[in-house]
Amino acid sequence: MVAAQTRPFTAEDYRQLPPDDWRYQLIEGELVNMAPAPNLVHQTIVSNLIEIIAAYLSSHPIGRMYVAPTDVYLTDTNVFQPDVLFVGSARKSILKEDGLHGAPDFLVEILSPHTARYDINAKREVYARCGTEELWFVYPIANRIDVYLLQRDPGRPAHSHQAGAKFTSEIFPGLEFSVDEIFRAP
Secondary structure, X not given: OOXXXXXXOOHHHHHOOOOOOOEEEEEOOEEEEEOOOOOHHHHHHHHHHHHHHHHHXXXXXXXEEEEOOOXXXXXXXXXXXXXXXXXXXXXXXXXXXXXXXXXXXXXXXXXXXXXXXXXXXXXXXXXXXXXXXXXXXXXXXXXXXXXXXXXXXXXXXXXXXXXXXXXXXXXXXOOEXXXXXXXXXX
């Protein structure tokens, strides 16, 4: 575990962190220790999203999808690791060997009690400021997905979807998502 923080961290400080068993994100200059490993429900949701989006991308090659832990360098004081992210082909120049240097077009944050306050507040604001188009907050306990269209109204969800609902994404034209499919247990 990294020593106590005495000043705002930068992206360069983040790059210099010694390897250990912890995951970190840099949020507005604060080095935030993330849970060491997501639980099985979290990983099942990620897996389901990968299956759905990868199947779509195989016949619609409009960009690339990535999953955590992929570093997303947004500003000098913000380096995040969203759970699922997508970069459209037109923006592939932000893809670098050490991660993304710029905002993804689409991303998913699966909320946990440990990180929800960062995700919903500070990280959402940074994603909006840096140009992310669409952000989903997935609530595993409530089986709910809130969809934010950050460049239109970053302050509140454009849509909220519960169990049984089907919906589309502006990022993936023609793809219909099912809340039940996303939360499908193994």
